[in-house]
Amino acid sequence: MIRFENVDKWFGTLQVLAGISGEVRRGEVKVLVGPSGSGKSTLIRTVTRLETIQGGRVLVDDADIASRSVDINRLRQRVGFVFQAYNLFPHLSALGNITLGLTKLRGLSKAAARERAMEELARVGLTEKADEMPGLLSGGQKQRVAIARSLAMDPQVMLFDEPTSALDPEMVGEVLAAMKRLAAGGMTMICVTHEIGFAREVADEIWFMEAGRLIERGSPAELASSQAGSRLGAFLRKVGPG
Amino acid sequence: MGYVFDIGSVLTGKYLDWFLIGLATTLALTAVAWCLAMAMGIILTLVRMIPFPPLGWFVALYVEYHRNVPLLVQIFVWYFGVPSLLPRPARQWINAHHGEFLLAAIALGLAAAAYVAEDIRSGIRSIPKAQYESARSIGFGYLGAMGYVVLPQALRIAVPPLINQTLLLFKNTSLAMAIGVGELTYRTREVESYTFKTFEAFAVATALYLAISFGIMALGSWSGQRLRLETR
Numbered sequence: 001m002i003r004f005e006n007v008d009k010w011f012g013t014l015q016v017l018a019g020i021s022g023e024v025r026r027g028e029v030k031v032l033v034g035p036s037g038s039g040k041s042t043l044i045r046t047v048t049r050l051e052t053i054q055g056g057r058v059l060v061d062d063a064d065i066a067s068r069s070v071d072i073n074r075l076r077q078r079v080g081f082v083f084q085a086y087n088l089f090p091h092l093s094a095l096g097n098i099t100l101g102l103t104k105l106r107g108l109s110k111a112a113a114r115e116r117a118m119e120e121l122a123r124v125g126l127t128e129k130a131d132e133m134p135g136l137l138s139g140g141q142k143q144r145v146a147i148a149r150s151l152a153m154d155p156q157v158m159l160f161d162e163p164t165s166a167l168d169p170e171m172v173g174e175v176l177a178a179m180k181r182l183a184a185g186g187m188t189m190i191c192v193t194h195e196i197g198f199a200r201e202v203a204d205e206i207w208f209m210e211a212g213r214l215i216e217r218g219s220p221a222e223l224a225s226s227q228a229g230s231r232l233g234a235f236l237r238k239v240g241p242g
Numbered sequence: 243m244g245y246v247f248d249i250g251s252v253l254t255g256k257y258l259d260w261f262l263i264g265l266a267t268t269l270a271l272t273a274v275a276w277c278l279a280m281a282m283g284i285i286l287t288l289v290r291m292i293p294f295p296p297l298g299w300f301v302a303l304y305v306e307y308h309r310n311v312p313l314l315v316q317i318f319v320w321y322f323g324v325p326s327l328l329p330r331p332a333r334q335w336i337n338a339h340h341g342e343f344l345l346a347a348i349a350l351g352l353a354a355a356a357y358v359a360e361d362i363r364s365g366i367r368s369i370p371k372a373q374y375e376s377a378r379s380i381g382f383g384y385l386g387a388m389g390y391v392v393l394p395q396a397l398r399i400a401v402p403p404l405i406n407q408t409l410l411l412f413k414n415t416s417l418a419m420a421i422g423v424g425e426l427t428y429r430t431r432e433v434e435s436y437t438f439k440t441f442e443a444f445a446v447a448t449a450l451y452l453a454i455s456f457g458i459m460a461l462g463s464w465s466g467q468r469l470r471l472e473t474r
């Protein structure tokens with residue numbers, strides 16, 4: 001589904017991704033962890049060409065996303081992206097945020113788009129907030145609307161970049177719950193998160209990045225048994241119990 | 243002997259008519275120049291977004307000229323300079339069709355366009371890049387992201403400064419008297435020179451200018467409130 005082949009990325013003279021290789025198969029959930037600045041965001045942003053790469057390849061469904069034959073706007077509809085800062089459109093209601101892509105990109109009628117959007121809002125438990133403007137929603141509600149907005153485009157993969165890091169602790173649970181339901185439903189996901197409990201529960205594999213390299217990977221159970229002396233172990237102890 | 247203030251003396255008969263005609267001309271001049279300013283301001287903004295440097299330089303030059311050369315000079319350039327460059331029939335047409343009104347409207351509108359373009363641009367700049375990125379990651383192209391996400395927010399932010407520009411434009415129309423446009427200030431001078439009622443004449447003009455200005459300002463604060471996006 002998604003394959004990284006020797007991906008290199010520089011910002012000027014700073015190399016932020018160094019020879020990253022890895023594969024995410026259909027239905028798998030990968031959790032990406034690592035210290036700040038290790039390149040986690042940059043790596044998942046390469047998947048939809050929010051960042052260009054200087055070496056290697058990123059493939060989505062076996063197509064090199066850098067190739068000219070890939071319609072990037074279509075690809076982005078198939079790959080949902082959820083940002084740490086939600087990035088809802090503040091001039092549109094919760095519902096309007098979700099219907100915008102459905103009407104303008106998918107060509108759905110207003111009524112059909114509304115119906116579809118309400119389904120997605122129901123999935124994240126926010127039907128009663130449909131007409132609310134984003135500025136009046138809590139952080140957790142905004143992030144759930146952002147997830148619903150992505151899901152409404154029927155993506156085959158969802159990428160999450162620290163979706164709970166900007167939230168007050170009491171709101172983290174509601175967003176993680178939505179993500180867990182998504183994983184249970186078979187969605188292919190790459191999640192950058194420091195929520196280790198979430199990783200233990202849903203990750204098929206945890207990838208640990210440091211200084212632009214993918215230095216350890218394994219299932220939560222494997223890593224738990226071998227983590228005593230490892231970098232990942234030290235890191236997990238630092239970010240706290242999960 | 244004291245000066246007797248008698249406002250009634252300038253508010254009767256033909257003098258009242260002159261004020262009303264002057265006011266109507268001022269409002270018409272404002273309206274025509276405003277439409278031109280908006281259209282040209284939006285065109286300048288769009289041209290500036292095309293990634294081809296000479297176009298950007300052209301817009302920058304346009305903006306600097308109109309912001310730094312006195313408006314009266316710009317009006318003279320249009321009134322005395324531009325027609326002399328045109329072929330004779332065009333000149334005759336201009337003279338036969340209130341050329342001074344049209345040329346004043348062009349000069350005022352093009353000058354205001356420079357400010358309009360700047361206001362829209364700073365509106366666009368104030369929208370976080372993440373908004374554009376977020377629209378792109380849903381699958382919108384450049385135009386869709388700009389048209390549905392960035393511009394609607396930018397224009398909202400630009401409305402209060404644009405209303406401010408409207409107020410300035412309205413006041414600047416009085417400069418058109420210098421080329422003989424029969425707007426409010428011009429007519430006021432006429433009333434004054436016929437009646438010698440200097441204070442009365444200008445008191446009426448002042449009241450009329452103030453009334454319209456307050457109207458525009460009220461529109462500004464009303465729209466500012468309507469357009470503000472509520473946050474918690």
Ligand SMILES: Nc1ncnc2c1ncn2[C@@H]1O[C@H](COP(=O)(O)OP(=O)(O)OP(=O)(O)O)[C@@H](O)[C@H]1O
Nearest residue numbers: 011014016034035036037038039040041042043162
């Ligand atoms: N647009 C940019 N220009 C220059 N350098 C950048 C840019 N974006 C990121 N970087 C740098 O690239 C490196 C990797 O950044 P990235 O955001 O991918 O890290 P991260 O692992 O997501 O960190 P965090 O946990 O803090 O989000 C960092 O050193 C960062 O400073």
Ligand SMILES: [Mg+2]
Nearest residue numbers: 040041042162
């Ligand atoms: Mg990051």
